[in-house]
Amino acid sequence: MTATSPSSKTGIEMLPVPMTETGPDMDVVEGRVSADPTIKGIWCVPKYSNPTGQVYSAKTVERLAGLATIAGAHFRIMWDNAYVVHDLDDDPPVLANVMDACRQQGTGDSVVQFASTSKVTWAGAGLSWMAGSTATLDRFRQRLQVATIGPDKVNQLRHVRFLGNLDGVRAHMRKHAAILRPKFEMVVRHLEEALADTGMGAWTNPRGGYFLSFDARPGLASTIITLAADAGVKLTPAGATFPYGRDPNNENIRLAPTFPELSELDQAMQVFVVCVQLASVRQRLGA
Numbered sequence: 001m002t003a004t005s006p007s008s009k010t011g012i013e014m015l016p017v018p019m020t021e022t023g024p025d026m027d028v029v030e031g032r033v034s035a036d037p038t039i040k041g042i043w044c045v046p047k048y049s050n051p052t053g054q055v056y057s058a059k060t061v062e063r064l065a066g067l068a069t070i071a072g073a074h075f076r077i078m079w080d081n082a083y084v085v086h087d088l089d090d091d092p093p094v095l096a097n098v099m100d101a102c103r104q105q106g107t108g109d110s111v112v113q114f115a116s117t118s119k120v121t122w123a124g125a126g127l128s129w130m131a132g133s134t135a136t137l138d139r140f141r142q143r144l145q146v147a148t149i150g151p152d153k154v155n156q157l158r159h160v161r162f163l164g165n166l167d168g169v170r171a172h173m174r175k176h177a178a179i180l181r182p183k184f185e186m187v188v189r190h191l192e193e194a195l196a197d198t199g200m201g202a203w204t205n206p207r208g209g210y211f212l213s214f215d216a217r218p219g220l221a222s223t224i225i226t227l228a229a230d231a232g233v234k235l236t237p238a239g240a241t242f243p244y245g246r247d248p249n250n251e252n253i254r255l256a257p258t259f260p261e262l263s264e265l266d267q268a269m270q271v272f273v274v275c276v277q278l279a280s281v282r283q284r285l286g287a
């Protein structure tokens with residue numbers, strides 16, 4: 001969520017919003033938007049949200065679509081659908097159509113949707129998309145035409161030839177899923193075997209996307225990450241997924257199992273759970 005602030009370099013201040021299993025806590029969002037007219041928009045990763053992996057519910061999508069009716073016509077929802085086709089299962093959860101929800105509430109200009117093939121074909125050499133109302137796209141085109149002479153048409157053709165159509169995209173993503181599913185399962189197996197019912201942490205088991213989210217006991221995320229680094233396992237820095245890198249509870253650790261081979265991941269997860277156990281026991285003992 002953003003609001004203007006003279007204290008930030010860009011003039012945009014980011015405010016973290018608590019996440020629930022159905023997406024951002026909409027009571028908090030609506031409360032803040034009603035109370036503070038300087039709030040201009042909200043950034044959303046609606047499917048397999050980064051880092052928790054949750055998919056926004058239809059009710060959340062509907063309430064987000066209604067924000068411009070509270071905040072006013074200036075309000076923008078940045079719909080960063082980076083994991084739109086990144087399903088692990090053959091029967092993936094369905095994300096409600098935000099533009100339909102906006103049109104029903106007369107807020108079609110408030111949503112800007114985007115996605116890319118960064119995590120489909122080739123990061124850094126993919127295609128990206130933007131969708132919005134005619135007014136939104138017209139405004140964007142006016143700016144884009146002075147920012148770039150034109151798209152990379154050869155790369156567009158490459159993608160069309162490689163992916164073909166939506167069925168081609170789905171078939172391609174099933175190949176990704178075949179590689180990724182065993183990795184996600186490996187992470188969850190280690191967490192369950194070592195930490196289930198210990199009170200040392202809670203984690204998500206997403207049905208897609210690229211991350212699992214682990215919540216340690218409050219105050220322990222940075223300690224666990226340091227312990228793991230000392231043992232040779234590099235994790236995402238504590239707080240990395242929060243605005244300004246500040247996790248108010250210092251408890252969240254994003255686990256990204258996509259890159260390592262299964263055997264490396266097996267070792268890394270053995271180290272990770274031991275670090276969680278060590279840090280938790282030390283905290284309990286006041287050591």
Ligand SMILES: Cc1ncc(COP(=O)(O)O)c(C=O)c1O
Nearest residue numbers: 045050080082115116117118128
């Ligand atoms: C949520 C989210 N949005 C956007 C991006 C970046 O997308 P792009 O590489 O197309 O700029 C990423 C990471 O790649 C992401 O995880």
